[in-house]
Amino acid sequence: MDILISPSILASDFSDLGNEAVRMEKAGADWLHIDVMDGHFVPNITLGPPIVKALRKRTNLYFDVHLMISHPHKYVEEFAKAGADIITFHTECDSNIDETIDLIHSFGCKAGLAIKPGTPAKDVFRYLEKIEMVLVMTVEPGFGGQSFMADTCPKLTEIYNECKAKNLSIHLQVDGGISEKTVAVAAAAGANCFVAGSAVFGSPDPEEAIKVIRTIAEDSFLLDF
Numbered sequence: 258m259d260i261l262i263s264p265s266i267l268a269s270d271f272s273d274l275g276n277e278a279v280r281m282e283k284a285g286a287d288w289l290h291i292d293v294m295d296g297h298f299v300p301n302i303t304l305g306p307p308i309v310k311a312l313r314k315r316t317n318l319y320f321d322v323h324l325m326i327s328h329p330h331k332y333v334e335e336f337a338k339a340g341a342d343i344i345t346f347h348t349e350c351d352s353n354i355d356e357t358i359d360l361i362h363s364f365g366c367k368a369g370l371a372i373k374p375g376t377p378a379k380d381v382f383r384y385l386e387k388i389e390m391v392l393v394m395t396v397e398p399g400f401g402g403q404s405f406m407a408d409t410c411p412k413l414t415e416i417y418n419e420c421k422a423k424n425l426s427i428h429l430q431v432d433g434g435i436s437e438k439t440v441a442v443a444a445a446a447g448a449n450c451f452v453a454g455s456a457v458f459g460s461p462d463p464e465e466a467i468k469v470i471r472t473i474a475e476d477s478f479l480l481d482f
């Protein structure tokens with residue numbers, strides 16, 4: 258499984274989003290993580306489809322859209338048409354999960370399912386055959402710059418093992434507090450896709466930050482298995 262680094266645009270300069278996306282592309286990011294918050298599923302409000310559409314004109318980066326919204330089913334079409342490549346939504350949302358996955362696929366996008374720190378791994382098990390990624394949140398969703406919760410990592414291993422038992426190869430993403438200090442624990446537990454906001458955008462040298470996080474992830478991936 259490839260190691261993928263997905264810088265979170267939430268930590269960028271919002272007055273200069275287009276250039277910030279280009280900056281990440283040049284710095285060697287694999288994906289661009291776009292955090293969508295509705296002020297209802299989480300207390301914060303960020304951005305919507307028009308901004309994704311505008312960014313699409315500026316970069317060829319793979320758009321990793323993380324929907325922290327109560328009714329993802331209602332907005333899938335708009336995000337897909339705006340240029341999302343993978344759309345991830347939460348099991349804790351109010352939409353029907355199977356229908357939302359099917360809708361995402363119907364627009365040619367990949368589908369991901371996210372779980373908050375308090376949600377058990379088994380909640381995603383019955384969907385594993387039909388999704389391309391599971392996102393295990395390593396902070397409570399809503400804000401960037403929070404501390405990594407290492408106690409969420411056993412869930413990565415549970416999901417990794419379940420995928421292995423079912424002979425499935427899907428991405429396992431972690432999001433929240435990922436940096437060169439925390440990435441090893443998540444990679445050792447089975448994560449291959451790393452969202453990093455403050456650790457990359459906040460670095461004086463994002464290219465180096467991505468490189469270091471990638472190298473540590475590669476060296477630590479499934480180390481304990």
Ligand code: DX5
Binds near residue numbers: 400401435456
């Ligand atoms: C939190 C968001 C994250 C956040 C990560 O709700 O989903 O993507 O931007 O930011 P850092 O890496 O700063 O914790």
Ligand code: ZN
Binds near residue numbers: 290291452
């Ligand atoms: Zn996110």
